Every structure is written in structure tokens, then in C-alpha cells.
Amino acid sequence: MKKILTVLVIALTAPAFAAETLNGAGASFPYPVYSGWAYSFEKESGVRVNYQSIGSGGGVKQITAGTVDFGASDDPLSQADLDQAGLMQFPAITGGIVVVVNIDGNRHNNLVLNGETLAAIFLGEVTRWNDPEIAALNPDLKLPDEKITVIRRSDSSGTTAVFTEYLSKVSPEWKAAVGSGKSVNWKTGIGAKGNDGVANMVRQTRNSVGFTEYTYAEQSKLNYTALINSAGKVVSPTPQTFAAAVAAVDWHKNAAYAVSLTDSPAADAWPIAAASFVLIRKNEPEVQARVMEFFRYGFEKGDTAALYLKYVPLPDSLKTEILTAFSVPSDR
Numbered sequence: 001m002k003k004i005l006t007v008l009v010i011a012l013t014a015p016a017f018a019a020e021t022l023n024g025a026g027a028s029f030p031y032p033v034y035s036g037w038a039y040s041f042e043k044e045s046g047v048r049v050n051y052q053s054i055g056s057g058g059g060v061k062q063i064t065a066g067t068v069d070f071g072a073s074d075d076p077l078s079q080a081d082l083d084q085a086g087l088m089q090f091p092a093i094t095g096g097i098v099v100v101v102n103i104d105g106n107r108h109n110n111l112v113l114n115g116e117t118l119a120a121i122f123l124g125e126v127t128r129w130n131d132p133e134i135a136a137l138n139p140d141l142k143l144p145d146e147k148i149t150v151i152r153r154s155d156s157s158g159t160t161a162v163f164t165e166y167l168s169k170v171s172p173e174w175k176a177a178v179g180s181g182k183s184v185n186w187k188t189g190i191g192a193k194g195n196d197g198v199a200n201m202v203r204q205t206r207n208s209v210g211f212t213e214y215t216y217a218e219q220s221k222l223n224y225t226a227l228i229n230s231a232g233k234v235v236s237p238t239p240q241t242f243a244a245a246v247a248a249v250d251w252h253k254n255a256a257y258a259v260s261l262t263d264s265p266a267a268d269a270w271p272i273a274a275a276s277f278v279l280i281r282k283n284e285p286e287v288q289a290r291v292m293e294f295f296r297y298g299f300e301k302g303d304t305a306a307l308y309l310k311y312v313p314l315p316d317s318l319k320t321e322i323l324t325a326f327s328v329p330s331d332r
Contacts, residue, residue: 025052026059026072028194030276036305037298057156071279074158076258096242098224114228115170124188151210154191162274166262245273
């Protein structure tokens with residue numbers, strides 16, 4: 001990560017901010033891009049942003065308790081929950097969650113799955129890589145007669161919420177047996193903490209499968225599957241297929257921007273796309289102003305870093321709307 005962050009430094013004119021620290025915590029999904037923004041933002045402004053990747057559930061708890069300046073969750077809160085906790089919410093970055101595999105004899109990203117088969121694997125019903133369900137989707141592949149080891153999250157996770165939401169949409173059996181949420185009653189598998197934890201465990205475990213944010217898969221040099229989307233098209237996870245899902249969503253469906261990007265109807269969309277949301281407390285204008293200076297930097301000058309790390313920036317019109325709605329006057 002250090003090498004990546006060094007590449008992302010952009011020489012910019014520095015405003016006169018006093019030395020200080022902003023503290024954030026939450027989802028591991030946006031951690032690479034927030035770290036990239038924070039590195040360059042500190043070089044420009046002198047303000048250090050300390051973001052702890054502790055999972056979406058932890059981020060919601062910490063911002064609600066007032067122990068951090070901002071929280072982050074990939075599972076957006078409803079307006080009712082925001083009002084109850086005294087919080088406000090906006091999306092900051094989007095990307096994709098991918099299905100990562102470590103299969104004996106398969107060193108390419110050429111395995112295809114559909115939602116129903118993926119759900120059956122995580123339900124513990126499809127248990128071997130050469131199962132007829134998988135083989136039917138991959139007639140040209142020689143799949144090993146080996147047991148599938150499922151790797152899933154052990155912590156309260158927005159990535160889990162997005163992944164299980166997708167499975168609930170495509171598999172009635174999954175919806176009835178497990179459902180969706182940051183923490184669910186997994187039917188099988190070994191737990192790992194954080195997107196990085198899942199990626200590392202899949203990398204170390206033969207014949208395993210898991211799910212993680214795309215950047216973690218890339219950094220761990222993991223193979224990932226293609227998926228058949230709602231339009232019936234085989235799509236691979238790329239910034240372009242993530243962007244197709246982002247472009248198709250109605251960000252103004254509700255005042256809290258609480259939208260879902262999974263199982264998009266767009267023809268070229270990756271079906272497990274996601275947004276990560278920032279949470280800030282109401283009625284704290286000084287803290288809000290400091291937090292929004294950081295996200296203004298990310299929105300206005302951080303696209304290069306986001307794209308380098310395989311994330312998809314928000315549409316420019318949405319960034320402008322968020323900055324207008326959430327920024328407050330500052331004496332800086």
C-alpha cells in the first residue's frame with residue numbers, strides 16, 4: 001500500500017490549514033482510496049486523516065458514540081435510523097465486490113458463475129468444484145474433484161450486507177434461509193475479518209472461494225469469477241462494468257441517498273456493485289466543516305487516485321450537490 005500511496009501524491013498549492021487530525025472509522029471497502037486521499041491531503045494541507053478499517057458496523061457504532069469525526073458504511077442507513085442517531089449520510093465512492101477463488105489447476109479469471117449457483121455454494125449445498133451446477137456453466141474448463149472451502153466475513157460488514165443483498169435478490173432460497181445484513185447466520189465457511197482478511201485467507205487456502213472488494217483482490221493477485229448479470233450477460237468485474245451499475249441508479253430515490261447498486265438491470269453492469277457512505281453527526285458545524293474539507297479534496301482532486309485503485313468516482317453533478325448540501329461556512 002505504501003508504494004501505491006506514493007504514486008498517488010500530486011503536487012498542488014497548499015492552503016494555510018493549522019496542523020490537526022481528523023479521525024474516521026468504518027468500512028474496509030473504501031480504505032484503499034481514503035488512504036490515498038489522506039496521504040495527498042496531508043501533503044497539501046498539513047491535516048492528517050486517520051481512518052481505521054474496522055468494518056461498517058464498527059463505523060456506525062463509533063460515529064454514533066461520538067468517538068470519531070466521521071464514520072463509513074457500505075450498508076446505508078435509512079432516514080429513520082439517521083434521525084434516531086442524529087446523523088447525516090452521503091455516498092463518497094463506488095466500486096465492485098468480486099468473487100475470488102483459489103482453485104487447483106485454474107490460474108485464469110475464466111470461471112463463470114450465476115447468482116443461484118453462488119448462493120448454493122455459500123449455503124453449503126454445492127460443495128465440490130466439479131459439481132454439475134458449476135460444470136454446466138463452464139463446459140470448457142477441467143474442474144477439480146475437490147471440496148470447496150468457503151471464506152466469508154466474521155465481522156459486522158457492509159461488504160457482507162451488499163453481498164447478501166445480491167444473493168437475496170437472485171436466490172429465493174438464500175433470502176428465506178439467510179437474508180441480508182451486515183451480520184448474518186452463515187450456513188457454512190470460515191470467517192475472516194475485513195476485506196483484506198478474506199483476500200488473504202483465500203490466497204492461503206487451496207480450493208477456496210470468498211468475496212472481497214475488487215482492489216483487495218487485485219493487490220492479493222487473486223483470481224476472480226465472471227458472473228451472469230440480470231440481463232443474462234456474462235460480465236467480468238472491471239471499473240467499466242462497475243460504472244454501468246453506478247450510471248443506472250437513481251441517487252435521489254430518497255433524501256438519505258440510501259440506494260442499492262446490486263443486480264442492476266443495465267446490460268453491461270457488474271451485479272455486485274456498491275457505494276460506500278460517509279456518516280457525520282448533526283449540529284456539529286465545526287467538525288462537519290473539517291470533514292467536508294477532506295471530502296471536497298477527494299471529490300475535486302482525488303479522481304486520479306480513485307481510478308488508479310479501480311474505484312469509480314461519483315458523477316460530477318452528484319459531487320457538487322453533496323458539497324453544496326453538506327459544506328458549512330468556515331473561517332479557514
